[in-house]
Amino acid sequence: MASKVPEKALNLIRNYPRVALNGLKPIENDYRYKSKPRRSRMKATQSGRGNKGQGQRMTLPRIGFEGGNTPFYLRIPKEPYYRGHHLRREYPPFSLLQLQRMIDLNRVNIDEPIDLNSIVNTNIIKINPGDQEFGINLTDEGADIFQSKVCIEVQWASEATIAAIERNGGMITTRYYNTECLEAICDTLGFFARGIPIPRCPLPPRDAFEYYTNPDSRGYLADPELVKKSRFKLAQKYGYEPPNYDTENDSELFKMKDPRQIFFGLNPGWIVSMKDKAIIKPKDPDYVEYYES
Template identity: 35%
Template sequence: MFGAVALVPRIRALTGALRPVVSPIRTPMRASSYATSPIRIGNLTPAQPKKQNKRLGRGSGSDRGGTSTRGHKGQKARAGNGKPRLGFEGGQTPLTRLIPKRGFTNPHKQHFVPLNLDRLQFWIDQGRLDPSNPITARELYESRCIHRLRDGIKLLGDGSEHLRTPVHVVVSRASRSAIEAIEKAGGSIVCRYYNALSLRALVKPHKWLAKNEPLPHFADPVSHRDLLWYSSINNRGYLALRDRQSRASAPEAEAPPS
């Protein structure tokens, strides 16, 4: 009995050695396989649709002939999807025409980015702005004191009690309280007109320097409203300051030499 048990492993080993080894069928790879072949115009094929389109109106034997699954007459049997336009109320005056128009969108309205004096002083205290140099829209934008430009920057007088550093600021607009606070601290302010092109050239001059193109000149205001605003000395407009400087230098130029 023990001899028969000892022969079992040997029989299994012999039968395993005589058993044929079936190797997997290996098909030779095609030269134009999807992974290796380059994409050319000659081997492009359109994507095969997963669902076939319904063929309508091809006879009664197709179950979709005659009325083409639309039934007899009616709104849903008509061409153009059978639906009225958006807002159509069956012929009566629609709601969009019953209510009168109210308000309008002013295309000439200017949107300025507000900047308070306390935020300006906070940026100076942190060393993000240098008060020894003129502070323009470029310095304010690069220091992230403002995050967008829109039509310019308007300086407001909120937090004027925190302003203690004399600064020279050049912005698009400024309130009367902001002007008084800056001049009281020993600084100065000039309100300069910028159009979209000149403001972009001031903040991002590298756009022109990368193309070896000259920077565009600063534009002067064209509208009557802007001309009056920037010509007022109360607003510290640059036109009024330039006119004052030209008048101050005129007598010196006309004076005869001694």
């Protein structure tokens, strides 16, 4: 199956004239279209409006009017499935299989706690806070093959994903960030370039408060003792040994942020200077009180 594409291309180049009149082009600045007057092609006629009647005299009935029948928009009742869709929070899915692939290919470091920032920094998935995206939803696809021990912080997780991570001795928490904090997390370089203080994360809104205080969903505002009980209960349900976080080797891995804190080791209210590679910490008592947790 020999193709003749290269031969044809070579023939074309051989026969093509190098300089020709049809190859000429006018100079850019001198080349202008003539302005066309807006009018009908035949002068002083109906201008595309037809002959007589409502169309010509601009007395057409309103849009949706069906000549006396009950119009469609009144005949069919409302369907309010999408009410308030522009205000709803969106959590784009991110599966355990994708996370395992990232760990295999050295894209995330499992010796440190993983959070939204370290996942977004791989440039494989993107979160756009402007489109009402409030972080990632860790789905249970690939829960059976998941094998690594991680300390991860996500924004939404189902029961099966929680079980898959705790089966391997890992830790998972669900955490809420508002849009302002998410913009700082998803684009750290752009945020530090603005030279504004690191924001203080507010508590979740009323409709999300129940989820983030629930020990069964490993909410970051839940009571730690209830979370411990819930971990034991889930281990009984799925049939594995409950994880133990008190070992000395993993004391650095299983760290938690403050509920008001966005980044590890950096408090809200501090200002980062990328040029001087320094952090500015204001000492004004009013300022410190404002950013306290």
